[in-house]
């Protein structure tokens with residue numbers, strides 16, 4: 001592993017150290033420190049739109065892989081109207097449970113052990129909390145381990161808990177299976193965008209994958225806190241696996257928070273800000289958040305597909321039409337500028353981040 005990378009971090013930004021929520025709950029399950037109690041208007045509401053969850057599109061990857069045109073059209077509608085879909089028949093059925101077990105084994109380690117993989121002051125990789133940039137911001141009910149996983153030369157082993165026997169093997173297998181699913185989705189998106197099938201892949205220049213492993217402790221007052229505050233992802237797409245029995249992820253659809261009810265074994269995929277820009281806003285990067293519950297902790301695993309630093313975020317020319325869809329995104333932003341901008345500010349919903357990519361800002 002190159003020492004340069006170890007010393008300099010990813011160059012994306014950093015996050016301030018805060019206590020482990022898992023330890024706060026372990027010490028006293030009744031204690032919810034003030035810093036985690038959201039302002040009244042930001043708290044999750046009990047009113048529940050779970051009926052709408054039934055309409056979130058389901059995409060069959062095996063049909064996409066067979067060139068099924070109807071399924072490809074479903075993918076188009078999913079990215080335009082929802083920005084979120086659940087993928088079935090992806091053939092990751094062995095890799096997913098192994099990955100979940102290894103992640104659970106990590107969070108089961110004693111705090112002193114986990115701290116050996118703590119984020120360095122200049123990096124977002126490692127064990128810690130996400131997007132903490134100011135001493136007085138409200139915090140999320142979440143601990144995480146973030147690792148760059150692909151390509152292999154991006155890995156920084158000092159953050160990898162290799163004392164867990166299965167960890168590296170599970171992540172290796174999971175990362176490459178998720179890459180296979182990603183490639184299939186990108187092929188289809190390229191065709192939908194009127195391009196050659198390798199177009200979206202090439203737009204990334206040096207495509208990378210980073211995996212955020214989230215641990216959300218249970219919370220005696222789920223009405224006061226959020227597992228993850230509303231945000232959109234600074235990826236091209238994100239592929240998430242979660243627990244089959246707990247509904248926690250919510251997406252903002254037509255102004256309402258809608259829970260994504262898990263389909264056992266499915267992978268939840270969402271459009272990130274980068275694909276929104278490439279598609280000139282035709283595909284939507286949707287705000288989402290996660291809530292907690294009183295009874296059970298929850299693990300989720302989010303694989304972010306990330307372009308190289310030098311990748312340009314210009315809209316693809318086939319998505320721009322002076323009459324029907326004039327260009328609304330800038331032609332002069334590189335990924336590194338964008339990621340630095342987003343990580344430097346508090347994670348406060350989608351608008352602020354995506355605005356940076358739009359014309360006239």
Ligand SMILES: O=C(O)CCC(=O)C(=O)O
Pocket residue numbers: 212214228233240242248249288289290300302
């Ligand atoms: O845990 C979840 O369901 C959402 C996680 C998420 O949005 C993220 O890690 O970016």
Ligand SMILES: [Fe+2]
Pocket residue numbers: 231232233238288302
């Ligand atoms: Fe997210």
